[in-house]
Amino acid sequence: DPFDKGDVGKLTIPDRIGSIWLIDGQHRVYGSMNSGSNRKLNFCLLVDTEDVQQARLFTTINEKQTKIPLDLIWDLHGSLSTYTDEPTNSSEKEELRKYFISKTWKKMNRDADSPFKGRIVIPSQTKKTTTCHIKFGFLCKYLDQSSLWESGGLRAKKWKNAHLRASNNLKGYFSGIRDSMTDEWEKPDRQNWLLSQYSMMVQIMVFRRAVTTVFNAIPLKDKWSGPKQDARELSYELGKRTAEAIVELGNYLSSDKLDSRTLKSFNGIFIFQVGIELFSFQDHCNHPYPC
Numbered sequence: 001d002p003f004d005k006g007d008v009g010k011l012t013i014p015d016r017i018g019s020i021w022l023i024d025g026q027h028r029v030y031g032s033m034n035s036g037s038n039r040k041l042n043f044c045l046l047v048d049t050e051d052v053q054q055a056r057l058f059t060t061i062n063e064k065q066t067k068i069p070l071d072l073i074w075d076l077h078g079s080l081s082t083y084t085d086e087p088t089n090s091s092e093k094e095e096l097r098k099y100f101i102s103k104t105w106k107k108m109n110r111d112a113d114s115p116f117k118g119r120i121v122i123p124s125q126t127k128k129t130t131t132c133h134i135k136f137g138f139l140c141k142y143l144d145q146s147s148l149w150e151s152g153g154l155r156a157k158k159w160k161n162a163h164l165r166a167s168n169n170l171k172g173y174f175s176g177i178r179d180s181m182t183d184e185w186e187k188p189d190r191q192n193w194l195l196s197q198y199s200m201m202v203q204i205m206v207f208r209r210a211v212t213t214v215f216n217a218i219p220l221k222d223k224w225s226g227p228k229q230d231a232r233e234l235s236y237e238l239g240k241r242t243a244e245a246i247v248e249l250g251n252y253l254s255s256d257k258l259d260s261r262t263l264k265s266f267n268g269i270f271i272f273q274v275g276i277e278l279f280s281f282q283d284h285c286n287h288p289y290p291c
Helices: 026-035 051-064 070-077 090-110 136-143 162-180 197-214 221-225 228-252 260-265 267-285
Strands: none
Touching: 070 090, 070 136, 090 136, 090 162, 136 197, 162 197, 162 228, 197 228, 221 228
16 A cells, blocks of 8 residues: 555465464464454564574563453453353353353442442452452452352353352352451451451352352252242351351460461361361251251
């Protein structure tokens, strides 16, 4: 084109095997090819580079590039997909799972009846303060377990509105912990060991185990998969039991104050203790009276 200045044009690629080498970004290229969508990709083309130069570029790119913050990645997951129909393959399931995980925690951060209202740092919603300090990406990562999102777990038979069911039950669970340990729950950032990553990691692991092994089996399956209020009450009771295990661990350690460092060191004991509580919880619900 005689009117452009040389910065726009078309490239002619030699029609022979091996004329172009992909130094970095193979997963993105082949993932895009297999996605079935017509998506543009940005790339940088280098001409006449030797093998040593290519290797050096590869290591430089992967060692020096700035990683995208996990909070931002999960924030984007909540915008990159939409529910139109049930997924037909594993790739679509993964995309929907991440989409609904992001939407679940965003709803937890917005809703007035959520114990996490305004406490999660989400790039598109909130900024970090002394009371808003829980990392969004961390929370999403610990819900990113495929078995959690099978039918009868955190979602119903279909994926539609999966975040509504998931957030309802998470609200119940964490409300049980908050109501049992209100003083600790309401403490600001640096004083709040209960909402530290070490503590939250174990609390979410307990919830995950309950969803995949206890709630999804007899005798609790009917209540868990029934009206949302029944499932929320079940989750709330589990939260209270989890709080009891936390307090018992504190007593076991003969400590007036259970901080995040102690919890990190003894989280194995904590998981074991809560495991006992889960079996006790299930046994309690085996009785004919309501749990």
